[in-house]
Amino acid sequence: xxxxxxxxxxxxxxxxxxxxxxxxxxxxxxxxxxxxxxxxxxxxxxxxxxxxxxxxxxxxxxxxxxxxxxxxxxxxxxxxxxxxxxxxxxxxxxxxxxxxxxxxxxxxxxxxxxxxxxxxxxxxxxxxxxxxxxxxxxxxxxxxxxxxxxxx
Amino acid sequence: xxxxxxxxxxxxxxxxxxxxxxxxxxxxxxxxxxxxxxxxxxxxxxxxxxxxxxxxxxxxxxxxxxxxxxxxxxxxxxxxxxxxxxxxxxxxxxxxxxxxxxxxxxxxxxxxxxxxxxxxxxxxxxxxxxxxxxxxxxxxxxxxxxxxxxxxxxxxxxxxxxxxxxxxxxxxxxxxxxxxxxxxxxxxxxxxxxxxxxxxxxxxxxxxxxxxxxxxxxxxxxxxxxxxxxxxxxxxxxxxxxxxxxxxxxxxxxxxxxxxxxxxxxxxxxxxxxxxxxxxxxxxxxxxxxxxxxxxxxxxxxxxxxxxxxxxxxxxxxxxxxxxxxxxxxxxxxxxxxxxxxxxxxxxxxxxxxxxxxxxxxxxxxxxxxxxxxxxxxxxxxxxxxxxxxxxxxxxxxxxxxxxxxxxxxxxxxxxxxxxxxxxxxxxxxxxxxxxxxxxxxxxxxxxxxxxxxxxxxxxxxxxxxxxxxxxxxxxxxxxxxxxxxxxxxxxxxxxxxxxxxxxxxxxxxxxxxxxxxxxxxxxxxxxxxxxxxxxxxxxxxxxxxxxxxxxxxxxxxxxxxxxxxxxxxxxxxxxxxxxxxxxxxxxxxxxxxxxxxxxxxxxxxxxxxxxxxxxxxxxxxxxxxxxxxxxxxxxxxxxxxxxxxxxxxxxxxxxxxxxxxxxxxxxxxxxxxxxxxxxxxxxxxxxxxxxxxxxxxxxxxxxxxxxxxxxxxxxxxxxxxxxxxxxxxxxxxxxxxxxxxxxxxxxxxxxxxxxxxxxxxxxxxxxxxxxxxxxxxxxxxxxxx
Numbered sequence: 001x002x003x004x005x006x007x008x009x010x011x012x013x014x015x016x017x018x019x020x021x022x023x024x025x026x027x028x029x030x031x032x033x034x035x036x037x038x039x040x041x042x043x044x045x046x047x048x049x050x051x052x053x054x055x056x057x058x059x060x061x062x063x064x065x066x067x068x069x070x071x072x073x074x075x076x077x078x079x080x081x082x083x084x085x086x087x088x089x090x091x092x093x094x095x096x097x098x099x100x101x102x103x104x105x106x107x108x109x110x111x112x113x114x115x116x117x118x119x120x121x122x123x124x125x126x127x128x129x130x131x132x133x134x135x136x137x138x139x140x141x142x143x144x145x146x147x148x149x150x151x152x
Numbered sequence: 153x154x155x156x157x158x159x160x161x162x163x164x165x166x167x168x169x170x171x172x173x174x175x176x177x178x179x180x181x182x183x184x185x186x187x188x189x190x191x192x193x194x195x196x197x198x199x200x201x202x203x204x205x206x207x208x209x210x211x212x213x214x215x216x217x218x219x220x221x222x223x224x225x226x227x228x229x230x231x232x233x234x235x236x237x238x239x240x241x242x243x244x245x246x247x248x249x250x251x252x253x254x255x256x257x258x259x260x261x262x263x264x265x266x267x268x269x270x271x272x273x274x275x276x277x278x279x280x281x282x283x284x285x286x287x288x289x290x291x292x293x294x295x296x297x298x299x300x301x302x303x304x305x306x307x308x309x310x311x312x313x314x315x316x317x318x319x320x321x322x323x324x325x326x327x328x329x330x331x332x333x334x335x336x337x338x339x340x341x342x343x344x345x346x347x348x349x350x351x352x353x354x355x356x357x358x359x360x361x362x363x364x365x366x367x368x369x370x371x372x373x374x375x376x377x378x379x380x381x382x383x384x385x386x387x388x389x390x391x392x393x394x395x396x397x398x399x400x401x402x403x404x405x406x407x408x409x410x411x412x413x414x415x416x417x418x419x420x421x422x423x424x425x426x427x428x429x430x431x432x433x434x435x436x437x438x439x440x441x442x443x444x445x446x447x448x449x450x451x452x453x454x455x456x457x458x459x460x461x462x463x464x465x466x467x468x469x470x471x472x473x474x475x476x477x478x479x480x481x482x483x484x485x486x487x488x489x490x491x492x493x494x495x496x497x498x499x500x501x502x503x504x505x506x507x508x509x510x511x512x513x514x515x516x517x518x519x520x521x522x523x524x525x526x527x528x529x530x531x532x533x534x535x536x537x538x539x540x541x542x543x544x545x546x547x548x549x550x551x552x553x554x555x556x557x558x559x560x561x562x563x564x565x566x567x568x569x570x571x572x573x574x575x576x577x578x579x580x581x582x583x584x585x586x587x588x589x590x591x592x593x594x595x596x597x598x599x600x601x602x603x604x605x606x607x608x609x610x611x612x613x614x615x616x617x618x619x620x621x622x623x624x625x626x627x628x629x630x631x632x633x634x635x636x637x638x639x640x641x642x643x644x645x646x647x648x649x650x651x652x653x654x655x656x657x658x659x660x661x662x663x664x665x666x667x668x669x670x671x672x673x674x675x676x677x678x679x680x681x682x683x684x685x686x687x688x689x690x691x692x693x694x695x696x697x698x699x700x701x702x703x704x705x706x707x708x709x710x711x712x713x714x715x716x717x718x719x720x721x722x723x724x725x726x727x728x729x730x731x732x733x734x735x736x737x738x739x740x741x742x743x744x745x746x747x748x749x750x751x752x753x754x755x756x757x758x759x760x761x762x763x764x765x766x767x768x769x770x771x772x773x774x775x776x777x778x779x780x781x782x783x784x785x786x787x788x789x790x791x792x793x794x795x796x797x798x799x800x801x802x803x804x805x806x807x808x809x810x811x812x813x814x815x816x817x818x819x820x821x822x823x824x825x826x827x828x829x830x831x832x833x834x835x836x837x838x839x840x841x842x843x844x845x846x847x848x849x850x851x852x853x854x855x856x857x858x859x860x861x862x863x864x865x866x867x868x869x870x871x872x873x874x875x876x877x878x879x880x881x882x883x884x885x886x887x888x889x890x891x892x893x894x895x896x897x898x899x900x901x902x903x904x905x906x907x908x909x910x911x912x913x914x915x916x917x918x919x920x921x922x923x924x925x926x927x928x929x930x931x932x933x934x935x936x937x938x
Binding site: 027031032033034035036037038039040041043044046073074075078079080083087090091092094096097099100101102103106121122125126128131132133134135136138139140141142 | 173
C-alpha cells in the first residue's frame with residue numbers, strides 16, 4: 001500500500017506492505033534509529049513517538065493507521081545545541097544510564113507534561129508506567145519530569 | 153588538587169548523554185551494512201529431546217532464503233563447544249563435570265529455546281517465515297525441571313550422574329558442627345532464591361562481517377567484554393584467529409551480567425558471515441531474550457545459625473542447591489561457589505562457617521551471573537537468618553547486628569571463608585541508616601498503619617560484597633581460565649588532548665565521563681580535553697570488560713598507573729627542556745615546575761615537544777603514550793546497610809514499599825551523580841526480585857514467564873523515591889581508594905525488603921516474590937487459624 005506521512009516535519013510517500021508497523025517505517029525505511037524496539041508485546045515503550053501530538057507506541061501502529069499522520073520522533077524534538085527542555089532535564093538529573101529506553105521515555109514524558117495539569121511524584125509515576133527502564137529505578141526520571149514540568 | 157567542577161568527587165553531568173537524549177546512540181541493531189542478510193534461529197519447543205531429523209527442504213524453497221545451517225554444518229567447519237571459564241574443583245578433589253555446549257544443538261536439545269538451526273535470508277520477514285517452515289522432528293525425553301528433585305531424576309547429559317556439575321565446599325565442617333552443637337540457640341531457615349531473567353532493555357544482537365580478501369572478521373555485538381569474547385571465540389570455539397577477529401561492542405543497552413557471556417547465537421552469526429560470504433545480522437526479539445539469555449539466581453538453601461547466650465554468632469552452616477540450567481554458561485560455575493560461599497561471613501565475626509553447594513543441571517535456560525552474582529544470594533542467606541535469629545531470641549535486629557559486627561580495629565579481617573576484608577566501618581553505615589529511616593519512630597508509624605487496615609514492617613540488610621575479583625594468581629589457582637587484571641592506555645596527542653583507552657566497557661555506567669574525570673584530575677588537563685575509548689578490540693589493546701563492579705576499581709586503577717607513567721616520562725622531557733635534572737622537577741596540577749626556580753611548563757607543552765623532538769633528551773623515545781595493566785592484590789569490599797519499610801494491605805495482600813534507605817560505603821567516590829544512579833537501579837532490581845519477579849517453568853519445562861506481560865518487571869509506579877547516602881572508608885590497596893558501586897543496590901535490597909514483609913506478616917519466611925496472591929494466601933491462612 002502507499003502511504004503519506006510527515007515525520008519530523010518532512011513529508012514521505014512510501015510503498016509498504018500492509019502489515020508494516022510504524023516503528024519499522026521509522027527505523028528501517030527512514031533510518032531514524034533513535035526510536036528503539038525493546039519488546040514484542042507493546043509493554044516496554046522504547047518505541048514511543050508522537051503521532052498527531054500524542055504519545056503512541058509505534059510498535060502497535062500499522063502503516064495504514066499512520067497514513068496522513070504527523071509523526072515526531074526523538075530526532076525531531078531538539079538538537080544537541082538546542083535541546084528540548086525534557087532532554088535537558090534528563091541530562092541534568094542523570095535520568096538515563098544505558099540510554100536504550102530514553103527516547104521513548106522522553107517522548108512519553110513530554111506528552112505527560114503537556115497534557116496533565118497537576119503533576120506530582122505519584123502522577124508522574126502513574127504516567128510513566130507504560131515505559132520500562134531497567135537501569136535507573138525511575139528515581140531520577142521522575143525527578144527530571146518534575147523538573148521539566150516546573151520549567152514548562 | 154584537581155578541578156572542583158570536573159575532577160574526582162564532582163557531580164559531573166554525563167557527556168555520553170548528548171547522543172542518547174537526541175536519539176543518536178548507535179546500538180548494534182542500528183548498524184546496517186551493504187548486503188547484509190538477516191538471521192532467525194529455529195529453537196527447540198521441548199525442554200529435553202533427541203533431534204531425529206532437521207528437514208529444511210520446504211523452507212529452502214522460499215524465495216529469498218540464503219541458507220539454512222545446523223549444528224552439524226558448524227561441527228563440520230570445526231566450530232567447537234562453548235566453554236565454561238572457571239573450573240571448580242569438587243570437594244573430593246576432582247574437576248567439575250561439564251557437558252558439551254554446541255552453539256547450535258547437535259543430537260539433543262536441552263531447554264526450551266535451545267537453538268537448533270539458523271535461517272539466513274534476504275529480509276527479516278523471509279527469515280522468520282522460513283524458520284517457521286523448518287521441520288524438526290524431535291523424540292521427546294523426560295525433562296528435569298524441578299531443582300529439588302533434579303539430583304534423583306533422569307540423567308540429562310550422558311555420564312553426568314545425578315545431574316551434578318559439582319559438589320563444592322568451603323570452611324571447617326567439623327568445627328562448625330561442634331559450635332552449632334554447643335550453641336545456646338540455633339536458628340534454622342529454608343530459603344528459595346528465585347530465578348530471575350535479566351531483561352536489559354536492549355535485546356542481544358550481532359552483526360557479523362567477513363572480508364574474504366583480508367581474512368578479517370568483524371563482529372558488532374552487545375557485549376560487556378569484547379576482548380574476552382574474542383579470546384573465547386578464538387582460543388576455544390575456533391571461530392577465527394585472534395588477530396583476524398575484531399569485536400566491537402558499540403552502545404550497549406544495559407547488561408547486568410547477561411551480556412558477559414559467549415552465546416551460541418553470536419557465535420553462529422560470525423561463522424555464518426564467513427561461510428556465506430556476506431554480512432549476517434541477528435537481533436533477538438524479547439521472547440528470545442526470555443528463553444535464551446542466561447538467567448540468574450535460582451537457589452534452594454538450608455541454613456543454621458548458632459548463637460551463644462549473649463547473642464554472639466558462634467557458627468553458620470549452609471547447604472545450597474544451585475540451578476545451573478541446561479549447560480554450563482561462561483562463568484556459571486563460579487557464581488554459586490567463589491562468589492557466594494566466600495561471602496557468608498557478611499559483616500560479622502562468626503568464627504565458624506561451613507558451606508556446601510551442589511551445582512545441578514536442569515532442562516532450563518543456563519543460569520549465570522546476574523547483577524550481584526552470588527553476593528545477593530549470600531546476603532539473602534545471612535541477613536534473613538540473622539533477622540530471624542533476632543526475632544527468635546527477642547533482640548532488636550539492629551542491635552544484634554551491631555553486637556556481631558567486625559569492628560574498625562579488626563581490619564584487616566580474615567574470615568573463615570577465605571576472604572580478607574581490608575577495611576570498613578559497618579556501624580557507621582548502620583547508624584546513618586537508622587537515623588535516615590527514623591527507626592525510633594517506626595512503632596508509631598506501625599500503629600498508624602494498623603489503624604488504616606495495613607500491616608507495617610521494617611527490615612534490615614547489612615550486606616558486604618566483594619568487587620573487582622582478584623588477584624589473577626589466586627583466581628587462576630582456584631580454577632579461573634582468565635586473568636582478572638585490567639588494561640588501560642593514556643595517550644597524549646601532539647596538540648595536548650588526551651585519548652584514553654580502557655578494556656572495560658560502559659553500557660550505562662558512564663565511564664566516558666567518570667574515567668575522563670579520573671584522568672584529567674591526575675594529569676591536570678581540562679576534562680574536555682580527555683576522550684575515553686572503549687568497546688573495540690581493534691582500538692584497545694586488551695581488556696576483561698565490565699562485570700562484578702570492577703570497572704573503576706580495576707580499570708580506573710590501570711588508567712592511574714598509565715597516567716603516572718606518562719607523568720614520569722614527561723618529567724624527563726620537562727627537565728631537559730628546562731635545563732635541569734628530573735629530581736628537581738615537581739609535577740602538580742598539570743604543570744612541571746623546577747623546585748629551585750619559578751620556571752614551569754605544562755604537560756601539554758611537554759606532550760608537543762615529545763612529538764616534535766628537536767630539543768629532546770638523548771636516548772628517550774619520542775611520543776607521550778603509556779599503557780598499564782593493573783592486577784589488584786585483593787578484592788574491594790563495599791558494604792552498607794539497607795532498610796526497607798513496607799505496608800501490607802490486609803484486604804488485597806498488596807505490598808507497598810513505602811520507604812527504602814541505602815547507606816553504602818563505596819570508598820572514595822568519583823562522581824556522586826553516577827554513584828547514586830547505580831544504587832537506584834540496583835535497588836530497583838532487588839526490589840523487583842523481592843516483590844515482583846520470578847522466572848517460572850511448568851513441569852514440562854515450558855517457560856511460563858516468557859514475555860513482559862508475564863514476567864513482572866518493576867514499573868515506575870511500583871517503586872518509591874529512594875533515600876541514598878554514602879559513608880567513606882577508602883579502599884586500602886588501589887590507587888583511587890575506590891570500591892565499586894554497580895551491584896550493591898541489588899545485593900542488599902532483597903533481604904531488606906523480605907525482612908520487612910515477614911516482619912509485617914509475622915512469619916519466619918515467605919518465598920520471593922511476595923506477590924499479592926502469596927501474601928493474601930498467608931493473610932487468609934492467619935485469619936483461618938485465628
